[in-house]
Amino acid sequence: MADDDLxxxxxxxxxxxxxxxxxxxxVATGREVSAIGPVNEPKSVERVAIAKLRRALSARL
Known part of the structure; x- marks a missing residue:
């Protein structure tokens, strides 16, 4: 997956x-985050994980 700003x-x-x-x-930093949620909402859980990754990367700067 490629995200324009990530x-x-x-x-x-x-x-x-x-x-x-x-x-x-x-990929560039090796930073990993995870999120857990209901199995019937995988895209929502993915959005939460991406949001957590954004926050984690911005905290490093």
């Missing part, structure tokens, strides 16, 4: 029963 981001979704875990890794 650069390249690897997104992984793993189901665990009624939940899904989304990990987002920023």
């Amino acid at each position: 650069g390249e981001v690897i997104v992984e979704l793993v189901r665990n029963g009624p939940y899904v875990k989304c990990s987002a890794i920023h």
Whole structure:
């Protein structure tokens, strides 16, 4: 996945029963964050993970 202002981001979704875990890794820095949510809302969980990654990267600057 390529995001215009983030650069390249690897997104992984793993189901665990009624939940899904989304990990987002920023390729350039190796920074990783994750979010967990209901399995029927994977795109929402992905949006939360990307938002967390943005916050984590901005805190580094």
